[in-house]
Amino acid sequence: MTLIATESLTKVYGGGVTALSELTVAVEPGIVGLVGANGAGKSTLIKLLLGLLTPTRGRVRVLGLDPTTDPAAVRARVGYMPEHDCLPPDLSAAELVTHLGRTSGLPRTVARERASEALRHVGLHEERHRAVGGYSTGMKQRVKLAQALVHDPDLLLLDEPTNGLDPAGRDAMLALVHRIGTEFGISVLVCSHLLGEVERICDTLVAIDGGRLLRADHIAAMTSATDVLAVEVSEGTEALADRLGALDLPVRREGRLLLVPLADEQTYDLILGAVAELDLPLHRLDQRRHRVAELFARRESSHA
Amino acid sequence: MPEPTGVIHDIGYQRYTGPRLGRRPVFGALYLHGVRTAFGLGRSAKAKIFPWLVVGIVLMVAVAATAMRAQFGQVVMTYAQFADAMSWLVIFFVAVVAPELVSRDLRSGVLPLYFSRPLPRSDYPVAKLLALVTALWLLLGAPQLLMFLGAAFTLDGLGAVWDELLDLLPGLLYAGMWAVIFASVGLLIASLTGKRAFAAGGIVAVFLMTTPIVGTLSILPSQTANQLAGVASPPTLVQGVGIWTMRDLLITDPDGVAPDLGPYGPVYGLVAVALVAACVALLLARYRKVAAR
Numbered sequence: 243m244t245l246i247a248t249e250s251l252t253k254v255y256g257g258g259v260t261a262l263s264e265l266t267v268a269v270e271p272g273i274v275g276l277v278g279a280n281g282a283g284k285s286t287l288i289k290l291l292l293g294l295l296t297p298t299r300g301r302v303r304v305l306g307l308d309p310t311t312d313p314a315a316v317r318a319r320v321g322y323m324p325e326h327d328c329l330p331p332d333l334s335a336a337e338l339v340t341h342l343g344r345t346s347g348l349p350r351t352v353a354r355e356r357a358s359e360a361l362r363h364v365g366l367h368e369e370r371h372r373a374v375g376g377y378s379t380g381m382k383q384r385v386k387l388a389q390a391l392v393h394d395p396d397l398l399l400l401d402e403p404t405n406g407l408d409p410a411g412r413d414a415m416l417a418l419v420h421r422i423g424t425e426f427g428i429s430v431l432v433c434s435h436l437l438g439e440v441e442r443i444c445d446t447l448v449a450i451d452g453g454r455l456l457r458a459d460h461i462a463a464m465t466s467a468t469d470v471l472a473v474e475v476s477e478g479t480e481a482l483a484d485r486l487g488a489l490d491l492p493v494r495r496e497g498r499l500l501l502v503p504l505a506d507e508q509t510y511d512l513i514l515g516a517v518a519e520l521d522l523p524l525h526r527l528d529q530r531r532h533r534v535a536e537l538f539a540r541r542e543s544s545h546a
Numbered sequence: 547m548p549e550p551t552g553v554i555h556d557i558g559y560q561r562y563t564g565p566r567l568g569r570r571p572v573f574g575a576l577y578l579h580g581v582r583t584a585f586g587l588g589r590s591a592k593a594k595i596f597p598w599l600v601v602g603i604v605l606m607v608a609v610a611a612t613a614m615r616a617q618f619g620q621v622v623m624t625y626a627q628f629a630d631a632m633s634w635l636v637i638f639f640v641a642v643v644a645p646e647l648v649s650r651d652l653r654s655g656v657l658p659l660y661f662s663r664p665l666p667r668s669d670y671p672v673a674k675l676l677a678l679v680t681a682l683w684l685l686l687g688a689p690q691l692l693m694f695l696g697a698a699f700t701l702d703g704l705g706a707v708w709d710e711l712l713d714l715l716p717g718l719l720y721a722g723m724w725a726v727i728f729a730s731v732g733l734l735i736a737s738l739t740g741k742r743a744f745a746a747g748g749i750v751a752v753f754l755m756t757t758p759i760v761g762t763l764s765i766l767p768s769q770t771a772n773q774l775a776g777v778a779s780p781p782t783l784v785q786g787v788g789i790w791t792m793r794d795l796l797i798t799d800p801d802g803v804a805p806d807l808g809p810y811g812p813v814y815g816l817v818a819v820a821l822v823a824a825c826v827a828l829l830l831a832r833y834r835k836v837a838a839r
Binding site for chain 1 (some may be wrong): 575656
């Protein structure tokens with residue numbers, strides 16, 4: 243089943259601002275990264291998926307349902323974690339998540355049980371009975387995630403879940419999202435303006451810019467063919483470059499590094515052979531996973 | 547205490563396959579949560595102070611009235627008059643509780659969490675409105691019930707108790723009218739701002755500022771203007787409807803000064819209905835806008 247499918251989805255706001263333009267994309271269940279700069283249309287897309295906005299043109303389907311005509315059915319199966327602060331400071335996390343669970347249609351006792359379960363899964367234990375106002379940013383983000391999880395959705399929409407977190411907090415949040423996507427059996431759409439973050443945890447990546455689709459593909463398809471070997475020698479970089487060029491390897495210079503596309507295992511041997519032949523002091527030779535960012539950067543510059 | 551570090555004891559995630567309730571139970575949960583919020587239940591001790599102070603005062607007045615009636619055998623105030631006498635407390639109660647119900651949610655940004663859930667977006671404001679109506683009605687109705695019970699124990703014979711009950715019911719109805727009008731006006735004002743102090747000030751201002759208008763209209767040299775003066779302010783509007791529908795219960799002193807409605811009683815009734823309808827319509831429009839953000 244397709245998780246999310248859009249067809250020429252367009253949203254033009256009242257003021258004539260086009261937030262999304264002719265977006266056609268289909269993604270499979272799993273962890274989906276939605277990346278784009280601020281203002282690229284990520285939040286608009288999420289609101290369209292939730293049926294909070296109606297599309298100007300085009301069609302959208304979530305879990306096989308149409309959020310424009312049947313928003314309640316979609317929202318019953320989707321959990322949403324907004325980007326901004328959304329927690330009333332005077333309620334305790336347990337009360338808030340329980341109340342929101344009941345609002346999602348859980349019976350009273352179930353809501354209470356699932357609220358403490360959800361809070362436990364995000365790593366909040368005894369502190370869940372304290373007022374949210376006294377929580378750190380990291381704890382608040384966890385509560386926001388727990389409230390999206392409380393009614394056991396089939397899809398989580400997370401809008402910038404790592405917002406405002408320190409590096410350790412970011413790692414913990416990403417690990418948690420990854421765990422939800424892999425172990426809990428819940429599909430996740432993670433929105434972020436930081437490509438480096440989401441590419442670590444997602445299976446599929448959707449990149450949008452200025453309301454248009456840049457690229458949507460499995461992360462493996464984006465990175466596998468583009469791994470490179472980085473070679474650094476203390477001296478004789480030029481000579482090595484010439485030598486490798488003579489071996490029909492397409493060498494690129496990047497500062498003091500030589501970058502060689504990794505075709506197969508032989509590439510290693512060829513490089514090592516060349517270094518040994520020239521008797522150069524090898525500083526390092528490592529495989530560098532091509533960052534997805536570079537793919538987009540290249541695409542974008544070719545657009546311009 | 548150190549920050550939780552994301553260590554998760556792996557008991558495993560359980561999928562939920564049980565029943566999911568429909569719109570009505572969800573609406574009921576929201577409504578009940580609203581009523582509890584109005585009285586500060588499930589909130590901090592600080593949030594309980596004001597509502598229970600007001601509850602304490604109205605109950606004390608009711609106890610005093612009951613005691614005086616038992617002692618001297620004289621009815622100090624009818625049930626309907628009780629609601630009138632408490633009008634200022636009701637205004638303050640609305641000014642504090644209405645912002646607590648809606649402004650707080652606007653400010654904390656919690657609304658996207660409601661609107662991303664299955665309930666239709668009109669359910670949220672309607673549940674809040676009904677919750678405030680209920681809270682106000684309980685505030686005015688519970689003391690009346692207390693007065694009734696006090697009276698019932700001192701009266702002789704079932705017939706007298708029955709007569710007393712026939713006095714109580716219009717009183718409760720009148721209290722309901724206060725509740726509906728004050729709740730719809732108060733909640734609409736509170737829904738316009740996320741700042742509770744502004745909302746409270748706005749509510750008091752609307753109820754206070756309109757009083758001089760009534761005063762001015764009632765001394766104009768036109769009899770029509772005098773008789774319609776009460777329409778200009780919510781408290782006098784409610785009183786007007788009360789006088790039109792249950793005059794004997796509100797005006798017990800034949801020599802006392804009472805607002806003269808002339809033939810315009812039905813106008814008061816119509817204006818009251820129109821006012822509530824307009825407030826509810828504006829409230830729904832307001833939340834349509836909020837939800838789309």
